[in-house]
Amino acid sequence: MIDAEFKNKYKEYKKDVEDFINSTLIVSTLPQKNIYESQTYSLSNGGKRLRPVLALAVCEALKGKKEYVLPFAVAIEKIHTYSLVHDDLPAMDNDDYRRGRLSTHKVYGEAMAILTGDALLNSAFETMSECCVKYLQDCPHMLQAMSYIARAAGSEGMIGGQVIDIESEGMGVIPYELLKKMHSCKTGALIKASVISSAMICNPNKNVMCALDDYSDALGLAFQIKDDLLDVEGEFDKLGKTIGKDSENNKPTYVSLFGIEKARELLIQATSIAINSVKIPEINSEFLIYLAKYLQERNK
């Protein structure tokens, strides 16, 4: 696989995701139409769509059925988006910008931003449970995938990580174990769920599941370390969000704990673990390997 092939493939997955998102967004004449507009605004944010792309890539790597995985991939993107909308609220991170655009509460007001987040989370489960009803006869594993995603998004997963994050803000340095736990919950859990839920739907053998488990753990870690590095080394134009916000808020990060050099080393190490994990014959792993490299090199 060469660079152009990877980029085309990524674009293709991204288009699948965005077409599906657009198909689920209702242009409403109802009195509550603003809740659809604000969800559309929040979802149409020009992000990488990493999580759903990962889910689709795993599906193809395992020769699974795209029509089964796509609704779950989009549900995960909705969960991710709701967490950003709530995260940006004044009572949380108080961020006016997200990917270079005004954040949802700056456009629709705080009350609507709270409801928009709620609606996105709820809608993720509407999508998944409808899909389970539709395909259950042919693919009962979907139900396990939904249950896995629900857990990954909850108090043992993403929300748990956000709680640790909020409570450790201003502490500057926290124990490494706690930092690791925070990130594996806050960012890692949903990235992992993108890989694992897709794999569950495709239902491969145990060996493959273990390989993807290792891949997703390492990838999630690498992603977070890179995020911390970008907060120090990135450029506003590319990131579309305020730089240096972590250190300004005295937020514990891999960089604040280990320094830039060591954080870079850890990133390379985690990426390499991810890549080696999926090098097994049962997985058509070319894209997944390239993706890990791409995430290591990204500038946004």
Next chain:
Amino acid sequence: MIDAEFKNKYKEYKKDVEDFINSTLIVSTLPQKNIYESQTYSLSNGGKRLRPVLALAVCEALKGKKEYVLPFAVAIEKIHTYSLVHDDLPAMDNDDYRRGRLSTHKVYGEAMAILTGDALLNSAFETMSECCVKYLQDCPHMLQAMSYIARAAGSEGMIGGQVIDIESEGMGVIPYELLKKMHSCKTGALIKASVISSAMICNPNKNVMCALDDYSDALGLAFQIKDDLLDVEGEFDKLGKTIGKDSENNKPTYVSLFGIEKARELLIQATSIAINSVKIPEINSEFLIYLAKYLQERNK
């Protein structure tokens, strides 16, 4: 059924619900333990537990299996509770009290209250999807019940109603159709989902489903009219929340639109429709009838 029998039965259902809630609340030593504490606080609020009681009562009226319905009943209570936690936030209704106790954001702070609501909503779907995985072989209808609840809680249901509510605040008088839509979404949808999801799990004939559909529509309406009346006529000690808040906020209600007398008439009418709907031989409807009367007479 006499008054004491009804009250005992209500207590019994309530105890089932609260025991189940307590069994799902983790006493955690994890770094994110506060998210469990704040969920426990929000859920242990001494409310009526109307929605889960309704679900259990419908289950018994149809001779269904309690162990199947209970997790869904509790999931609905969690969804209801999350909506109250978010509703009380400063950016929303800005209410410091809920049922005579400090609201969640006053105890745990705004950021944690936002996350607590998110966690409760998410946890409702964790509970339901786990339950579906467990019982799917024996009761595939559960999946439809979850899908119904998801829709009732979302932008076409409860959240949609909240949006109309927020957008019409300060307008004083709104068209009757809009008021009806707002309430049928905001309050009605989840009350209806308590009845219908439980019935779906019990899988009765179409005749019964239609009867329960009518019952839940009328009951939801009666419940809201009574709420509006209590906001004018109630006592803080009993309600545990500020009285006269609706008119203070110039919020459209059945009372502001029709006056007290006419609102009382509408309440009696809706209650009577509810009662007559379930008087069919296939439904063991004694408790459901008593419940409608009790809701009409309640003082909190």
